[in-house]
Amino acid sequence: MDLRIELAKTLKPKPRDEGALGFGRIFTDHMFSMDYDEGQGWHDARIIPYGPISLDPAATCLHYGQLVFEGLKAYRTPDGKVVMFRPDQNMQRLNDSNERLCIPKLDEKDATEAIAKLVELEKDWIPRAPGTSLYIRPYVLSTEAFLGVHPSGSYLFAVILSPVGPYYKEGLAPIKIYVEDNYVRSVRGGTGFTKCAGNYAASLRSQVEAEAQGFSQVLWLDGVDRKYVEEVGSMNVFFVVDGEVVTPELNGSILSGVTRRSVIQILKDWNIPVSERRIGIDEIAQAYKDGKLQEAFGTGTAAVISPIGTLRYNGLDMQINSGEIGEISQKLYDEISGIQTGTRKDRYGWVYEI
Numbered sequence: 001m002d003l004r005i006e007l008a009k010t011l012k013p014k015p016r017d018e019g020a021l022g023f024g025r026i027f028t029d030h031m032f033s034m035d036y037d038e039g040q041g042w043h044d045a046r047i048i049p050y051g052p053i054s055l056d057p058a059a060t061c062l063h064y065g066q067l068v069f070e071g072l073k074a075y076r077t078p079d080g081k082v083v084m085f086r087p088d089q090n091m092q093r094l095n096d097s098n099e100r101l102c103i104p105k106l107d108e109k110d111a112t113e114a115i116a117k118l119v120e121l122e123k124d125w126i127p128r129a130p131g132t133s134l135y136i137r138p139y140v141l142s143t144e145a146f147l148g149v150h151p152s153g154s155y156l157f158a159v160i161l162s163p164v165g166p167y168y169k170e171g172l173a174p175i176k177i178y179v180e181d182n183y184v185r186s187v188r189g190g191t192g193f194t195k196c197a198g199n200y201a202a203s204l205r206s207q208v209e210a211e212a213q214g215f216s217q218v219l220w221l222d223g224v225d226r227k228y229v230e231e232v233g234s235m236n237v238f239f240v241v242d243g244e245v246v247t248p249e250l251n252g253s254i255l256s257g258v259t260r261r262s263v264i265q266i267l268k269d270w271n272i273p274v275s276e277r278r279i280g281i282d283e284i285a286q287a288y289k290d291g292k293l294q295e296a297f298g299t300g301t302a303a304v305i306s307p308i309g310t311l312r313y314n315g316l317d318m319q320i321n322s323g324e325i326g327e328i329s330q331k332l333y334d335e336i337s338g339i340q341t342g343t344r345k346d347r348y349g350w351v352y353e354i
């Protein structure tokens with residue numbers, strides 16, 4: 001791929017206090033961009049100074065939301081290497097999202113290499129403190145000026161980078177979740193399996209109401225029967241019930257997380273029973289009442305593993321593992337974050353060295 005590089009004339013100061021990084025508010029000096037035009041395909045791959053994107057006010061993404069994104073991270077290893085975690089999986093999923101939203105597909109290998117080039121250029125922005133990383137946000141938006149409801153004829157693929165601290169300020173402290181029985185996130189046949197912007201716009205009302213009640217996220221139920229567990233906010237969800245790890249099977253309305261996939265693989269290798277199947281929320285409440293609900297946790301790039309300490313459903317506050325992080329949750333966190341940051345052996349070939 002031909003890649004043009006235009007360097008920024010002045011560089012921004014790097015954040016001094018890595019402990020106060022937070023999530024997603026600071027951006028590096030450069031970004032990646034590439035255009036798509038009908039008849040021409042993807043063209044003009046470039047790394048340019050980070051700055052505003054100019055769009056026609058009639059650009060279709062602003063009206064009809066043809067907009068998809070991804071999220072992954074780059075880490076610094078103890079021996080000074082810069083690595084990403086399973087970027088091929090993110091690029092594959094980006095293309096799955098593209099396909100669903102009628103956005104032209106990207107060459108996954110080229111896109112991964114473009115991201116690697118950008119990260120390499122910005123490697124001084126990768127923080128060093130434990131739990132920190134460089135968050136990578138690739139996204140595609142439609143740019144044609146046209147008010148008809150129709151796939152756009154032009155697109156922009158962009159990648160921005162943000163140095164981030166640990167996702168939860170409290171560290172691995174268990175979170176409080178309530179089961180959403182009013183709003184739904186997606187339905188089968190919809191866009192739930194994609195990372196399209198509209199999914200997140202539709203989830204905000206529920207998120208705001210959860211926060212107002214002191215919960216950090218909601219657990220979504222399926223949109224048809226409203227009784228099967230789907231996922232948590234922007235994480236997939238796992239339960240440990242009577243020694244078995246269970247997670248909802250992929251059904252088209254659940255996002256297929258890279259962390260979810262990695263957790264399932266690792267559990268299999270540890271010979272811990274794990275199954276993907278339909279899970280009723282009543283089954284979880286019953287397991288709790290029977291004393292068999294041992295652990296619950298969310299999985300996602302941002303937090304890796306997020307133990308669930310309290311789950312509220314139908315007036316029942318389930319205190320899971322006395323509100324402490326469970327043994328399997330902790331072991332998984334240590335293993336995955338160890339592989340990601342190069343402190344544990346990568347037996348899977350998941351680490352992409354830049």
Ligand SMILES: *Cc1c(COP(=O)(O)O)cnc(C)c1O
Nearest residue numbers: 234235236255257258259300301
């Ligand atoms: C991104 C995301 C996840 C987690 O996916 P990872 O690839 O593990 O980061 C889960 N659910 C939703 C809705 C998401 O947007």
